[in-house]
Amino acid sequence: MAVDFVTDDSAVQEALDSALRLSKADETEALVMGSEHALTRYTHNYIHESMVERNWQLSVRAAIGKRTGVASTNRLDAEGIASVVARAHEIASLAxxxxxxxxxxxDATPCDDIPATYDEATAALPPQARADAVAQIVRVMRRHDIYAAGYVASRNDTIAVANSKGVRRTFRGSDSAINIKAIGETSSGYAEGYARRFTDLDPAALAEVAARKCVDGANPEVLSPGKYTAILEPAAFREFIGYLSWIAFGAQPLEQGSSFMSGKLGQKVMGDNVTIRDDFTQPQGLGMPFDFEGAPRWPVTLIERGVADDVVYDSYYAAKMHHVNTGHALPAPNAYGPLPLNLVVDPGVTSAAGLLAGVERGVLISRTWYIRLVxxxxxxxxxxxxxxxxxxEDGRITHGLKNMRFNESIVEALGRCELASELVRSESHVLPAVRIEGFNFTSGTEF
Amino acid sequence: MCEVALEFEAEAQRALDTASAKGAAYADVRFGSTRDEHVEVRNGVVAGLSDSESSGFSVRALVDGAWGFASSALIEAGEIDRVSTLAVDIARASRAVQTQRIELDLAGKFIASYATPVQIDPSTVSTGERVAYLLDVDKEMRAVSGVTVSRAWIDIWHTRKSFASTEGSRIEQQLVQCGSALSALAVGAGDVQDRVHPGTGGLYQTGGYEVINDAKLLENARRVGEEAVALLTADQSPSGTADLVLSGDQMSLQIHESIGHALELDRVLGWEANFSGTSFATLDKLNTFRYGSDIVTVVCDMTCPKALATEGYDDEGTPATSVDLIRDGILVGYMAGRDTAAAAHVSCAGVVRAEYWGRLPMIRIGNVNLMPGTAASLDELFDGIKQGIYMESNRSWSIDDKRLNFQFGCQIGYEIKNGKRGRLLKNPTYAGMTPEFWASCDAIGDQSTWVAWGTPNCGKGEPLQTARSCQASSPARFRNVKVGVGYGG
Incomplete structure (x- = not known):
């Protein structure tokens, strides 16, 4: 029977033990990440790619005094583990x-547990189940005389970390996703769904949403560049604010002064109605109760009713900046410092449908693409x-538009926004739709 | 090329036999191993010192015109049987939703090996020496008052791969790719400015440690630090319309985004529609569409010396070759794989590659090179510009999902006035539509200014894969370009 470091917990623990036992470093950390990722892609209403990828990695961080080095391998037999431990030690000695x-x-205290992170049926979803979901999507598309491109995916992840100071954590999670782009002659429409349990997703219902957008958007008209009231649906809003995780909400950009939060903690930076948190406990989210160096993770309020409140930390920056470790380390080594991986934007009081009301002339954005920092x-x-x-127009969606380029300040836009009351998961974040006044479109394209 | 002994011959044959026995009309198997060494210093300390290795195999099976793919890290007989069977089962499941059959372009049977030409074996330069060099580079940057964060890094990537197919091919390859860079971040005056050398994110090429030496980090560290600090108080780059000269490394990304991705045939056929998008350069435009001015000639050359994507064969066993994409401004070709080539009746480009042994191979930008022109220097490109901007090294890049509307920002700019380089400008940006932009190209630097700029982290596919591409280019000149977008233009 082949050893499997995705599903066999005893094999994972044995690998951690072995790495710690063999290490001659002053301090040693062993991190096992195993995953089986299954994904079926379709286009033109047929499946053109389908795969299952299984891999794992043991990463060993060795510390000799204040020198550290990291080595990793996916060879988890005795020889592979001995080799990676030796390499980590050698690298540390050179640093x-x-x-x-x-x-x-x-900190080896127990972490908060998150219920229902793992569903066996999702973790082991067979290719036929993914194909069946695609078949449901295709049936909807044919009914509308259009086609779809997208994917149906499931995954099974194990993350386990232990160190020579007594920390030991293990996490297992499943996840699934359906992604649909409905395509017609002159338009396209988008829908997405994410769930830890595949049976919580409804392929046909999602397909209907995408198809309806595609059909309703046919023969799009040209919008002149300018500033408009814009409603960003959750998928678009997630991409819009996602950059803040990298450039602002971690201790590293705060320390080096490049974050918009630098020097502004405690100050008003956004609208009173905006509260942004990193919260691994959010039930709809994709949280994990500890970070990649085994520290317990804590919910962190980043923006509290428009005021810059805090950023996330790992052990390195917590010590350096005299702050509590919030448990947001990435696997070592990393060039970005700690990052929030589970952004939650608190909901507003108006329903998503209600955001439309009162918009005399505006646009609705279903999805964004290729966002980059200017x-x-x-x-x-x-x-x-x-x-x-x-x-x-006058509170109603009237017709499709050709796509537009925007240039907009995230922080300034969140100073003139209204948030919807329904929270939706988009990738690893949970957030509502948002209405932004004066959203800046600078040019258009041909479709 | 020479005689080849496949490292995993018995295991490969077992995988192919199993897939065939289960019903695959065609199958290929790839065994691979990678070793990635990374050294990074930041503000005088080692921020990352890592050595990562990985090995495993994958099986791709075609059953009744449908693909299946599976991979595993465990190279054992039982696992080879499981994965080979799973690949076939996945393909069978895909038949349930099949309106088109996947067909394959004819391939030869290749029994061969390839190794990257290496002048300086990276293993002859110890980790300690690499660390010491980067600390010297870092110290040189931090000697400039006002540099807030200094970073420098070296990457050395070794890849070994063995390919076998039911058509009888057996190919063994050993690749070496290296890269390095330095970065100076300055914070002050209410602004943040970042400069990188060389190019946008470093110099990445195939080859040995000579690639690191060619980057000349130490020689450029102080200049780059000084530029980052000077940019904080430089004038804002203007908005409006201007003649533009782009550095070779910025041209590299312009080519990557507006030509490379647009001419990947899987995108053209809609196979990437949901994520990476499609392409405006549809099949009906082949051989007639004016993509750029008549001095614009672009080839995908997988044999190009030093170029980051160069290898002997791609990951479906197609030999490296050179394919014309744009000739004298006219669209004449695409980057195709065996299945897309069959669908569109074009030739394979040898560009189907996977991130590593465990990922599905797909069309990736290879070495998409803009052929050099006649301008001998930047000064010659500036000549004839009354009022314009020179922009260097990318800072941001964005383009629509059919590769038409783009906007790029650069790290540094200079005013061009009456043919001469003028004042320093910060936050330069430019924008346009792909065919109009390339049609406005009226001068390209000559062979002496041509560099094989590598892109080590191109993203595509679902699940997302990164790939290593190259876009060799010289600096070039464009007329009447929209500039300053993003800052009010």
Whole structure:
């Protein structure tokens, strides 16, 4: 029987034990990440790619005094583990001292548990089940005389970390996703769904949403560049604010002064109605109760009713900046510092449908594409709309529009926004739709 | 090329036999191993020192015109049987939703090996020496008052791969790719400015440690630090319309986004529609569409020396070759794989590659090179510009999902006035529509200014895969381009 470091917990624990036992470093951390990712892609109403990828990795961080080194391997037999431990030690011995290295975390207290992170049926979803979901999507498309492209995916992940100071954590999670772009002659429409349990997703219902957008958006009209009231549905809003995780909400950009939060903690930076948190406990989300160095994770309020409140930390930056470790380390080594991986934007009081009311002339954005940072300090980003841009006139969606490029400051936009009352998961974040006044479109494209 | 002994011959044959026995009309198997060494320093300390290795195999099976793919890290007989069977089962499941059959372009039977030409074996430069060098580079940057964060890094990637197919091919390859860069971040005056050398994110090429040496980090560290600090108080780059000269490394990304991705045949056929998108350069435009001015000639050359994507064969066993994409401004070709080539009746480009042994191979931008022109220097490109902007090294890049509407920002700019380089400009951006932009190209630097710029992290596919591509280019000049977008333009 082949050893499997995705589903066999005893094999995973044995690998961790072995790495710690063999290491001669002053401190040692062993991290096992195993995953089986299954994904079926379709286009033109047929499946053109389908796969199951299974892999794992043991990463060993060795610390000799204040020198550290990391080595990793996916060979988890005795020889592979011995080799990776030796390489980590050798690398650490070559590294200069980092005076700020605080040692590995030693908080071994139990973490908050998150219920229902793992569903066996989802973790082991067979290819036929994915194909059946595609078949349901295709049936909807044919009824509308259009076609779809997208994917149906499931995954099974194990993350386990232990260190020589007594920390030991293990997490198992399943996840699934359906992604649909409905395509017609002159338009396209988008829908997505994410769930830890595959049976919580309804392929036909999602397909109907995408198809309806595609059909309603046919023969799109041209929008002149300018500032408009814009409603960003959750998928679009997730991409819009996602950059803040990288450029602002971690301790590293805060420390180096490049975050818009630098020097502004406690100050008003957004609208009173905006509260943004990193919260692994959000039931709809994709949270994990500890980070990749085994520290317990804590919910962190990043923006509290428009005020810059805090950022996330790992053990390194917590010690360096005299802050509590919030448990947001990425696997070592990483160039980005700690990051929030589970953003939650608190809901507003108006329903998503209600956001439309009172919009005399505006646009609805279903999805965005290729967002990139133009100016870090001003949090200006640029990007394109795709797969469902609609005109809003007198509180009603009236017709499709050709796609537009926007250039907008994230922080400034969140100073003139209204949030919907329904929370939706989009990838690893949970957030509502948002209405932004004066959203800046700078040019258009041909479709 | 020479005689080849496949490292996993018995295991490969077992996988192919199993897939065939289960019903595959065609199958291929790839065994691979990778080793990635990374050293990074940040503000005088080692921020990352890592050595990562990975090995395993994957099986791709075609059953009744449908693909199945499976991979595993465990190279054992039982696992080979399981994965080979799973690939066939996945393909069978895909038949349930099949309106088109996947067909394959004819391939030869290749029994061969390939190794990257290496002048300096990276293993002859110890990790300690690499660390010491980067610390020197870092110290040089931090000697500039006002540099807030200094970073420098070296990457060395070794890849070994063995390919076998039911058509009889057996191909063994050993690739070496190296890269390095430095970065100076300056924060002040209410602004953040970042400069990188060389190019946008470093110099990444196939080859040995000579690639690291060619980057000349130490020689450029102080200049780059000084530029980052000077940018904080530089004038804002203007908005409006201007003549534009782009550095070779910025041209590399312009080519990557507006030509490379647009001419991937899987995108053209709609196979990437949901994620990476499709392409405006549809099949009906082949051989007639004017993509750019008549000095614009672009080839995909998988044999190009030093270029980051160069290898002997791609991951479905197609030999490296050179395919014309744009000739004298006219669209004449695509980057195709065996299945897309059969669907569109074009030739394979040898560009079907996977991120590593465990990922599904797909069309990736290879070495998409803009052929050099005649301008001998930047000064010659500036000549004839009354009022314009020179932009260097990318800072942001965005383009629509059919590769038409783009907007790029660069790290640094200079005013061009009456043919001469003028004042420093910060936050330069430019925008346009792909065919109009390339039609406005009226001068390209010559061979002496041509560099094989590598892109080490191109994203595509679902699940997302990163790939290593190259876009060799010289600097070039464009007329009447929209500039300053993003800052009010």
């Amino acid at each position: 200069p001292e980092d005076a700020d290295f605080p040692g590995l975390p030693d 100016d870090q300090q001003q949090t200006i980003i640029t990007g394109m709309t795709r797969d469902g841009l609609f005109a809003i």
